[in-house]
Amino acid sequence: MSPIDPRQLIGPASPLGSPAPFWLLEVFKVLGFTLHQVPMHLWYAGLPLAALLGLLPGEPARRLRARLLGGMPLIVAAGINLGIVPLLFTQVAYYRVFYPAGVLIAWPWFSVIVLLTVAYYAVYIAALGERGGRRPRLARAAVWVAALLFPAIGFIFANLFSLMTRLEAWPALAARTDAAGAVTGLALHTGDPTLLPRWLMLFGLALLTTAGFIVADAAILSPPQGAGRAFTARVAGTAATAGLAIFLVAGWRYAQTAPVDIPLFWRAPAAGLPAITWLLIVLQRGEIARPLAVAAALVQFAALGANAAARQWLQNRELARYLDLAAEPVRLEWSPLLLFLVLFVLGLVVVAWIASQMMAAVRMAADQPARAGGSASPAGRRTTS
Amino acid sequence: MHYPWWSVPALTAPLLIAIVAVLHVLVSHYAVGGGLFLAVEIGRAYRAGDEALLRYLRSHAWFFVLLTVVFGAITGVGIWWTIGLASPLATEVLIHTFLFGWAIEYVFFVIEIAAAFALSYGWGRLPPRVHQTVGWLYAIAAWISLVLITAITGFMLNPGRWATTGGFWTAVFNPQFVPQVLARTGGALLLASLYVYLHAAVKAPPELRTLLGARSARPALLGALLVLSGGALWYLFLPASARAALEAASTLNLLMLLIFALTAVVFIMLYLGPYRNPGWVTTGFAILFFVLGVTAFTAGEFIREAVRKPYVIYNVVLSNGIYPPEVPRLRAVGFLEGGTWTRAYVAARWPALLDRAGRIAPARLRDLPAAERVEVGRVLFQYHCNACHAVAGYSGMRALTRGWSRPMLRDLVEHPERVRFFMPPWAGTPEEAEALADYLAAVAPPPPPGMRYDGAGGGP
Numbered sequence: 085m086s087p088i089d090p091r092q093l094i095g096p097a098s099p100l101g102s103p104a105p106f107w108l109l110e111v112f113k114v115l116g117f118t119l120h121q122v123p124m125h126l127w128y129a130g131l132p133l134a135a136l137l138g139l140l141p142g143e144p145a146r147r148l149r150a151r152l153l154g155g156m157p158l159i160v161a162a163g164i165n166l167g168i169v170p171l172l173f174t175q176v177a178y179y180r181v182f183y184p185a186g187v188l189i190a191w192p193w194f195s196v197i198v199l200l201t202v203a204y205y206a207v208y209i210a211a212l213g214e215r216g217g218r219r220p221r222l223a224r225a226a227v228w229v230a231a232l233l234f235p236a237i238g239f240i241f242a243n244l245f246s247l248m249t250r251l252e253a254w255p256a257l258a259a260r261t262d263a264a265g266a267v268t269g270l271a272l273h274t275g276d277p278t279l280l281p282r283w284l285m286l287f288g289l290a291l292l293t294t295a296g297f298i299v300a301d302a303a304i305l306s307p308p309q310g311a312g313r314a315f316t317a318r319v320a321g322t323a324a325t326a327g328l329a330i331f332l333v334a335g336w337r338y339a340q341t342a343p344v345d346i347p348l349f350w351r352a353p354a355a356g357l358p359a360i361t362w363l364l365i366v367l368q369r370g371e372i373a374r375p376l377a378v379a380a381a382l383v384q385f386a387a388l389g390a391n392a393a394a395r396q397w398l399q400n401r402e403l404a405r406y407l408d409l410a411a412e413p414v415r416l417e418w419s420p421l422l423l424f425l426v427l428f429v430l431g432l433v434v435v436a437w438i439a440s441q442m443m444a445a446v447r448m449a450a451d452q453p454a455r456a457g458g459s460a461s462p463a464g465r466r467t468t469s
Numbered sequence: 470m471h472y473p474w475w476s477v478p479a480l481t482a483p484l485l486i487a488i489v490a491v492l493h494v495l496v497s498h499y500a501v502g503g504g505l506f507l508a509v510e511i512g513r514a515y516r517a518g519d520e521a522l523l524r525y526l527r528s529h530a531w532f533f534v535l536l537t538v539v540f541g542a543i544t545g546v547g548i549w550w551t552i553g554l555a556s557p558l559a560t561e562v563l564i565h566t567f568l569f570g571w572a573i574e575y576v577f578f579v580i581e582i583a584a585a586f587a588l589s590y591g592w593g594r595l596p597p598r599v600h601q602t603v604g605w606l607y608a609i610a611a612w613i614s615l616v617l618i619t620a621i622t623g624f625m626l627n628p629g630r631w632a633t634t635g636g637f638w639t640a641v642f643n644p645q646f647v648p649q650v651l652a653r654t655g656g657a658l659l660l661a662s663l664y665v666y667l668h669a670a671v672k673a674p675p676e677l678r679t680l681l682g683a684r685s686a687r688p689a690l691l692g693a694l695l696v697l698s699g700g701a702l703w704y705l706f707l708p709a710s711a712r713a714a715l716e717a718a719s720t721l722n723l724l725m726l727l728i729f730a731l732t733a734v735v736f737i738m739l740y741l742g743p744y745r746n747p748g749w750v751t752t753g754f755a756i757l758f759f760v761l762g763v764t765a766f767t768a769g770e771f772i773r774e775a776v777r778k779p780y781v782i783y784n785v786v787l788s789n790g791i792y793p794p795e796v797p798r799l800r801a802v803g804f805l806e807g808g809t810w811t812r813a814y815v816a817a818r819w820p821a822l823l824d825r826a827g828r829i830a831p832a833r834l835r836d837l838p839a840a841e842r843v844e845v846g847r848v849l850f851q852y853h854c855n856a857c858h859a860v861a862g863y864s865g866m867r868a869l870t871r872g873w874s875r876p877m878l879r880d881l882v883e884h885p886e887r888v889r890f891f892m893p894p895w896a897g898t899p900e901e902a903e904a905l906a907d908y909l910a911a912v913a914p915p916p917p918p919g920m921r922y923d924g925a926g927g928g929p
Binding site: 085086087088089092093094095096098099100101102103104158161162164165167168169171172175176179182183184186187188190193194196197200201204205208255258263264265266267268269417419420421423424427428430431434435438439441442445446448449 | 471472473474475476477482485489535538539540542543544546547549550551553554557560561562564565566568569570571572573575576577578579580582583584586587590591594595596599603606635636637638792809810811812813814815816817818820844847848850851852855
């Protein structure tokens with residue numbers, strides 16, 4: 085076969101035009117991805133950390149493991165839901181490269197549905213086990229299953245999103261799984277030199293986020309007692325140090341292998357902010373301090389935003405070699421956009437109200453242990469004793 | 470054609486959509502109706518001070534969260550995953566049309582998830598009034614979510630004036646919108662009651678089982694009526710082609726009959742059982758009920774997918790990923806030349822087919838050796854036919870064309886829409902039709918042996 089110019093593999097633009105300006109789609113995508121990263125990092129690094137803590141003896145390790153696993157079903161639910169936002173805006177802004185890349189690795193991409201279902205139920209089994217479930221061995225095994233499956237899912241995502249911008253790899257991948265011009269989809273894009281650094285960067289950043297979560301949780305929500313305080317601080321510090329080291333080494337390698345140069349404007353905040361997070365966490369190795377813990381969490385959130393924005397810039401630059409994404413004509417309809425924005429704000433108010441009610445209830449339950457099953461007191465009165 | 474085609478042996482890629490979609494609707498309808506059940510019953514239990522009922526509802530809420538928040542949510546996202554792989558062009562059109570519709574639906578989905586967790590985790594912790602409010606927030610958000618998604622599924626079946634006028638709101642308020650909202654709301658009520666019977670039969674003490682059986686019978690009966698009335702309106706507002714497909718395809722005939730029969734059986738069982746004799750709700754009765762309901766639902770979803778043929782979106786995207794207005798152009802320049810991936814593949818594999826301008830010249834197909842022409846025909850089959858037909862397997866060509874002669878195959882290829890009106894029209898040149906017919910002739914087996922019509926096989 086003669087070589088195929090990857091530019092020939094890009095389909096025509098939609099005759100419907102873009103439903104919103106490209107910059108607006110980008111804003112929602114970056115914002116959505118930044119928010120999605122918080123819970124995603126917690127399961128990505130938090131579950132392997134919880135699995136490793138299960139190997140350690142002692143109450144402090146057990147307690148920290150329970151803290152990590154206890155809220156994990158909620159974290160996974162939040163992560164999946166927040167992941168819908170960047171995926172939606174990716175599909176509308178990048179459809180000409182997103183769908184072909186997906187089809188080229190169709191089976192691994194499709195398998196995410198199954199892997200995620202198994203991983204999510206494993207998280208529930210693990211969390212229930214921590215709350216005194218009847219099958220502790222099953223719960224321990226479930227932690228490992230989830231701890232392995234989530235990074236595997238992350239690897240498939242890294243595959244797709246690197247393949248999306250590496251059009252030069254498409255012809256070879258299509259030829260490898262050729263079925264008379266169609267593809268079997270039984271491939272992964274493993275030949276990309278940016279793939280492993282990309283995946284490891286995410287893992288490094290996830291370790292930092294998890295470390296930030298551990299100190300923030302210990303400082304604000306559930307302060308550990310006695311030996312647990314030093315242990316928690318030590319674990320957070322170690323995770324942060326390992327995370328920063330992985331992030332910087334993988335990031336350096338990523339910059340080396342990326343097909344376009346990444347300017348200092350994007351590199352500095354993307355690498356600098358995680359370093360500040362690390363500093364704020366290791367400063368607490370002796371004693372977790374609330375102001376430092378809050379600062380570490382906030383800086384890490386900014387680091388996630390900076391990384392999401394830098395990735396977006398890089399993605400666009402990589403794709404600019406093949407197509408002009410912003411050139412699509414815009415056919416914006418204001419009424420659905422405005423309705424969405426209004427409902428979005430109202431939705432945030434409703435969710436904030438639910439969250440505030442839950443936090444108040446949890447605080448009250450901590451003061452007065454909840455009675456199993458609640459009581460059927462008349463409406464308007466508390467059910468907890 | 471605009472995108473690479475995912476070849477899934479035996480099943481075909483679009484059948485994966487049907488599988489994921491059916492699994493999803495069986496849970497998502499419960500997510501709507503079950504939310505309403507919980508909101509209503511929690512209120513009743515608090516008002517009556519019924520501790521036993523509250524205890525049961527707590528276990529039901531936990532089961533509900535485990536099923537709907539995990540499996541329901543993942544399969545819902547899974548539909549997206551699968552349609553993007555199996556019908557990328559249709560997905561492109563839907564996302565461009567409904568971007569902010571999906572975004573609005575997402576807002577309600579987030580409220581749903583937050584409320585579902587608060588409902589379950591807040592049990593015994595939240596004040597009763599707040600707990601009830603959370604239950605109702607869940608129920609309302611889940612129903613609005615259903616309404617918004619139904620606008621999109623309705624649009625796929627009949628976009629109405631949108632094809633000529635465009636516009637988001639025209640797309641939302643399509644002719645199928647109200648019928649499908651009615652039918653799906655009814656389905657949610659009905660299916661949720663069947664889940665309640667199943668769960669209560671296993672988990673609730675006998676007296677509660679009887680109580681819940683009686684209470685859930687009314688919404689279930691109302692649901693069955695809504696399904697039937699929504700279904701009738703659905704039929705009325707179908708495009709003529711879909712109505713004709715329903716009459717013409719024997720499988721769909723049988724499935725329609727099955728749905729009406731099962732809904733009628735469930736209705737009678739509901740009336741005689743939980744409504745008149747609530748004590749009948751035993752484990753076996755609940756399982757039978759559930760199986761009947763799930764079977765009717767599955768058949769309904771299969772029909773909903775099947776009657777759209779030859780479109781994925783009526784008059785907008787054909788099932789093989791072509792815009793209908795592209796057909797005349799493809800007939801002139803050739804299907805292989807007109808497709809993004811087919812053009813690149815054929816040009817790289819058979820450079821001899823290119824003319825001086827670098828375009829694929831279908832006339833040159835005649836010069837290819839027979840075996841190579843069959844291979845070109847296979848490319849055409851993948852991109853033109855494989856969305857609905859496997860070679861061997863689902864709607865398999867081997868089985869469908871067994872014993873067909875070469876002229877018959879040629880006629881089928883060039884005029885599929887005349888042979889079966891629910892097939893997309895041929896979108897290539899006559900030379901390409903020859904190549905596809907060559908391929909089909911190569912895979913079509915001879916007639917089954919032993920069948921004689923010349924008297925030599927014996928007779929009375």
